Amino acid sequence: MTDPNGLGPGMNIEGTLLQSMGIVVSAAAPERVVATMPVKGNTQPYGLLHGGASCVLAESLGSIGSALHAAAYGKVAVGVDINATHHRAVRDGVVTGVATPVYLGRTTTSYEIVITDDRDKRVCTARITCQLIQAPAGS
Numbered sequence: 001m002t003d004p005n006g007l008g009p010g011m012n013i014e015g016t017l018l019q020s021m022g023i024v025v026s027a028a029a030p031e032r033v034v035a036t037m038p039v040k041g042n043t044q045p046y047g048l049l050h051g052g053a054s055c056v057l058a059e060s061l062g063s064i065g066s067a068l069h070a071a072a073y074g075k076v077a078v079g080v081d082i083n084a085t086h087h088r089a090v091r092d093g094v095v096t097g098v099a100t101p102v103y104l105g106r107t108t109t110s111y112e113i114v115i116t117d118d119r120d121k122r123v124c125t126a127r128i129t130c131q132l133i134q135a136p137a138g139s
Contacts, residue, residue, distance in 0.1 A: 021041070035057065043091075062126075110127060
């Protein structure tokens with residue numbers, strides 16, 4: 001079953017961290033996932049975009065792409081590794097994340113996620129690897 005957001009089987013952002021952080025997905029396919037996130041409300045004490053918020057955005061996009069790919073095999077995706085390099089600080093506005101696959105297999109996927117600011121300057125580069133597993137009973 002696909003949720004009203006068109007994100008894939010069993011994926012509903014209602015009441016999730018994505019919703020709490022204001023992440024809005026505008027495109028979702030195994031080949032490319034795009035979303036925005038406001039900086040306001042996702043900062044650390046110095047008023048800069050929190051690196052953890054960038055990681056949440058990156059993991060969300062890579063996981064969505066992985067889940068959409070996994071559905072073709074009757075599986076679900078679970079994150080097993082994420083890394084991120086933070087290139088520049090952002091104080092306001094909106095950041096945009098774009099996830100593209102590095103590898104799409106039957107048991108694992110890897111995505112590169114590039115996060116940019118309102119001026120299209122690279123803020124963060126991340127990579128996530130997901131394992132594709134059989135859906136847990138009852139999911």
